[in-house]
Amino acid sequence: MARVYLDYNATAPLRAEARAAMIAAMDVVGNPSSVHAEGRAAKALVERARAQVAEAVGCKPVEVVFTSGATEAASVLARPRPGHDVLVDETAHDALWAHNRMVDWVARPAGPGHTLAMGLANSETGVITEPPEKVDGQWPVGEARADWLLLDVTQAVARIPFSFGWSGADFAVLSGHKFGAPKGVGALIVRDGLDIDALSHGGGQEMGRRAGTENIIAIAAMGAAAEAAQAELADGAWDRVAKLRNILEEAIEARADQTIFVGKDKSRLPNTSCIIAPGWKGETQVMAMDLAGFAISAGSACSSGKVRESRVLRAMGFGPEEASSAIRVSLGTGTTEEEVLRFADIWTTAYAKRRTRAA
Known part of the structure; x- marks a missing residue:
């Protein structure tokens, strides 16, 4: 695909x-x-x-x-x-x-x-x-x-x-x-x-x-x-993107309620979802999703290639494990509902398999 x-x-x-x-x-x-x-x-x-x-x-x-x-x-x-x-x-x-x-x-x-x-x-x-x-x-x-x-x-x-x-x-x-x-x-x-x-x-x-x-x-x-x-x-394109972000997070939460959505209770950009999956390193998630056909990030692109916990998440009060187990999914006006649902399905399936192996 x-x-x-x-x-x-x-x-x-x-x-x-x-x-x-x-x-x-x-x-x-x-x-x-x-x-x-x-x-x-x-x-x-x-x-x-x-x-x-x-x-x-x-x-x-x-x-x-x-x-x-x-x-x-x-x-x-x-x-x-x-x-x-x-x-x-x-x-x-x-x-x-x-x-x-x-x-x-x-x-x-x-x-x-x-x-x-x-x-x-x-x-x-x-x-x-x-x-x-x-x-x-x-x-x-x-x-x-x-x-x-x-x-x-x-x-x-x-x-x-x-x-x-x-x-x-x-x-x-x-x-x-x-x-x-x-x-x-x-x-x-x-x-x-x-x-x-x-x-x-x-x-x-x-x-x-x-x-x-x-x-x-x-x-x-x-x-x-x-x-x-x-x-x-002005035409409201980013309002539609915000709805897609919410659909993405709801789909993930329904199948992986252990995940944390950073800033969900705060005012956020309409396109950004920072997802913490404790115990699953962010860079490992990025590689797994890349192989599955999705481009996401483990943090700021300017820090790519550096395997380290997020300074931003630590400053927000998250512990070392949580700060190193985060990914960023950021949508655009060209993103479709089918794409976010497909990502949610593949990501949650991979997460479930990982948790089963770790149990």
Whole structure:
């Protein structure tokens, strides 16, 4: 039977709109920094995409800085100023966690330059975490306070309603391939009027925030994908996906009531199911399902190939065995009910056989 792709949180298939935009952009010869007609044509593609991404993210076009992805965008956290600490939420993606730099926040709660970095929607569990309310113009972090907020909205964009403007955040990071753009293009959103050190230095592209000639082919595709994905969200496509996720979990629970569905009692992304089967290693489950024709994940794709328990699940209070026995099934708008029911049947059959052998 045809393989079934259930790993949309790792990457989504390339959208037809993005493919068409890429092909069209390949014929544009100019450098966006050139002032002649060919250069202006290339610049127009970049600016159209900037407006499309801004519309999808709910920000101003001038606030969009194109990057190679969310990981590069998050490197804005790696540019500390004197007295600047970064506190990263424990359940954040590794792209943020790598920049965790907390130096005795409680001892100097009002110190200038502190940044709170967190994910709006977790890639492994789908759990949505809303930013805290500001207190006296600052973001509360326990007993301390942060001056700026960076949100990772990589999994949230075009799957749940989001607006950078009303979020109150100072920065946001995202990757185009999560909503159907090609891999290798993303954006850093910087609140208008906020000064940052450049991500890279050189020619002064991207309003002086990221030097280097723009990848207009990928950028044009990202803009087209963002527009199509936002229209899909507005049409209710992800409401249907949420129903499929519920069907999947109900089918598994009916035959394997020992399983744990992480975050089932919390607000979650409509497409994500994190399933713990105690005693059955996540990577073993992934291999078994791969052989059966299903693409799933044992956690964040950026941590693939590393046999380790989930840092995110440990931070949520799960023990070592549970944290190492989890898989992530993430659906897309192209997923069908037949596919999720077939997965549930094959997965529960394999789980039952494993439990019988272990008994």
